[in-house]
Amino acid sequence: MKKSFKDRLQAWDSGQFELGDALVRETDGRRPPEKEEDVSWAHVPVGRVSQVERRLFRVLYPVLAGLLALVMIAFLLFVVEQLPAFGDALSPANSSEVIKRYIASGLTETGAVNIVAGIILDYRAFDTLGESHVLFTAAIVVFILLLAETELPDKPSDRRILMDDLIFKKTAFFLSPFILLFGTYVILNGHLGPGGGFSGGALIGAGLILVSMAFGPRVSGRIVALKSYRRIVLVSLLFYSLAKGYSFFCGANGLHTIFRPGTPGRIFSAGLILPLNIAVGLVVACTMFGFYSLFTRESV
Amino acid sequence: MSFFLNFPLFIIILSLMTAVTSSLLKEKAARVLTLALAAVAAVLNLLTLAYTAAEGKSFTYLMGHYPHPWGNELKFGILEPLFAAAFAAVLFLSVLGGKKQLDQKLEHSKGRFYYVLCDLVLVSLTALVYTNDIFTGYVFIEICTLSSCGLLLIRQNGRTILASVRYMMFSLIGSGLFLFGVIFLYSLTGHLLLPNLKESIAVLNASGERRLPLLAAVSLITIGISVKSGLAPFHLWMADTYGAALPSSSGILSGLVSKGYAFFLIKLVFDAFGPAFFYTSGVQNILFAFGVLGILLGSVGALRENNIFRMNAYSSAAQIGYIYMGIGLSATMGIEAALFQILTHALTKPAIFLASAGLSDSAGGAKKFHNLQGTGFMNPFAGVSFSFEAFSMIGLPFTMGFISKYLFGMAAFDSTHNKMIPTLIALALSTILNTLYFARTILRIYNTPENGGTVRVPIRQQKNFFIAGSLFALANLFFGIFARPFIAFLADGLRIF
Secondary structure, eight states: OOOOHHHHHHHHHTTSOOGGGGTOOOOSOOOOOSSTTOGGGTTSOSSOOOHHHHHHHHHHHHHHHHHHHHHHHHHHHHHHHHSOOTTOTTSHHHHSHHHHHHHHHHHHHHOOSSHHHHIIIIITHHHHHHHHHHHHHHHHHHHHHHHSOOSOOOSOOHHHHHHTOHHHHHHHHHHHHHHHHHHHHHHHTTTTSSOOHHHHHHHHHHHHHHHHHHHOHHHHHHHSOTTHHHHHHHHHHHHHHHHHHHHHHHHHTTOOOSOOOOSTTSSSOSTTHHHHHHHHHHHHHHHHHHHHHHHTTOOO | OOGGGGHHHHHHHHHHHHHHHHTTSOHHHHHHHHHHHHHHHHHHHHHHHHHHHHHTSOEEEESSSOOTTTSOEEEESSHHHHHHHHHHHHHHHHHHHTHHHHHHHSOTTTHHHHHHHHHHHHHHHHHHHHBOBHHHHHHHHHHHHHHHHHHHHTSOSHHHHHHHHHHHHHHHHHHHHHHHHHHHHHHHHSOOBHHHHHHHHHHHHHHTTTHHHHHHHHHHHHHHHHHHHTOTTSOHHHHHHHHHSOHHHHHHIIIIIHHHHHHHHHHHIIIIIOHHHHHHHSHHHHHHHHHHHHHHHHHHHHHHOOBHHHHHHHHHHHHHHHHHHHHHHOTTHHHHHHHHHHHHHHHHHHHHHHHHHHHHHHTTSOOBGGGSTTHHHHSHHHHHHHHHHHHHHHTOTTSHHHHHHHHHHHHHHHSOHHHHHHHHHHHHHHHHHHHHHHHHHHHHHTSOOSSOOOOOOOGGGGHHHHHHHHHHHHHHHHHHHSHHHHHHHHHHHHHTO
């Protein structure tokens, strides 16, 4: 039946008809639900799509997406090829005043033997402050996601199978103290050599996960009680914000901070860098272990 | 140095600490803290604004002991505190106005995380607006992306998971392109701080060396940011996203997050790329073209929709098209119009989402137009609020929408011929389309309901929404009526940007 323009306009105005209807027929008989809360409808597109269109989409989409990706790759490679060569001593990134000062006076200005630690925790500390809160944000979002499913799967998980594995348990028994110790060393040594909060924290987090995988949460809980993870993250981040806020405030107002570079090479030197490395390390370790616990459904 | 200049730092540190603390608090306490934080941030930003406006110049603020090009910095004149204050105020009103839905629809075990994410959105927007360093910008873009996905995910049903995955994909593509651009710029110039980038880019541009990588870097950054804002043809996630989320989340995402990115782009154009380079690079023409496309696609999309929230989402896509059209038009009047449009949309769209939620709730959660018949009578305040904000979107006089369309028109006359005609046509067409779909909505909600539902939602049952909706409308009228001095103020800000 052919409808006049006026009929269609009236139908549209009353909201009983979408303009798209005139173009696309609904063929599979499944109308989208009135209540969008229905989870089982999540995969059904809201607009009405015909079978032909769906089939066309299934073929065309991967082809076009692949083509687009190829074009993008070619373009980016072409551009990269025209950039200053990597490792070229005369390229702007390697010869600008920025990098020169970092290398020439990084040690005296920040007190950190490890220039990278000096850059990320002193020269560009605001970035790192943001970066550690990126971790926090990610942890919160994962928490929101995983908190939803309340019923636990009753089947034996992979962890249970691992826990019965004697070789794994013994290896973990001998390895984990060294991993934890090495992680602590990397964090505490962050201003003196390669390392720092992010890498050391990742090591400690991995060590804790290993202990928890091998011996179950009860044993890993003996190292740090499960409930205190969130408090540790909280205190570390608050300390980080406060310490850096104080340092930024002093810097901007031309005041001297109470933190001194000290004697480079000593463990208690480089001002705020050591405490900040510890804070970052704790945040990273706890976030990693927290993710693991969430995915294995132990509450943190 | 005046003490007033410290306030941006205080806001950033305070919001980070509030976010972290709120993650251990009860839902109610977290909400109170978020509202207090947003209010304090708005006031402190306004105090900074009062100082910088009186001084009439812009300031750099060291984040540490090292000036650019070595250490992180903030930089602000008039526009930065103004927009940061506006964003904080809109966040306050969006959370306040959506309190009823937040109470009803949030799972209480997760309630506090919602407010943690609101705090994080606030801190990332503030840092994006104030920063003088392109990589700091990237870090806070990351926080903004993650926390806005969280704002969607917090209400878990099929649609929101799908929508947030889609949103995440687009947003991450945008972040990735942006990061590529930053890497290219760094290896071309060796700098990350905006003033040094600007100098180096000017030198590179004058010498004509490495033209292609430079253009590639600038266009990747520009495109990355515009994909994140939802510029057409990358606007399709919006309908799903805003259609399924809580009204406060929709308001924050459409009114603030996409606007924060747009403001950051404007800041980059002026402080990092330099208008002289950007407006001869050709990238501005791409932005202009896609802006115009966005206006048309968004409006047509809204016209086709049968669901009030999805219609609002498409209308957002059109409004974002305006902003990018303005950025593409010209460095002076075009940008002024774009800045005014950012404020217009930030003050209008959250109110529309709140009002739509009020209407939809009074019809038992219905979203389709034929189920919304007569809801304007059932929830009178939501009806009035929706109609007023719709008038502003259409661009009736005395509203901000009118002023922003007027500014776009003037900017079009000021620009070259080949941009003037498309701008004017896009303005005219989109006004007609806006009128069509908003008038249809208003007609629906004031139509006598078929089943004669007479449940009334008086104002005293929705005090928070009443306060937020009225403040949104009053602000809209205020800036719509006293537009001339305000535009002069914006122009002053742009001069010292």
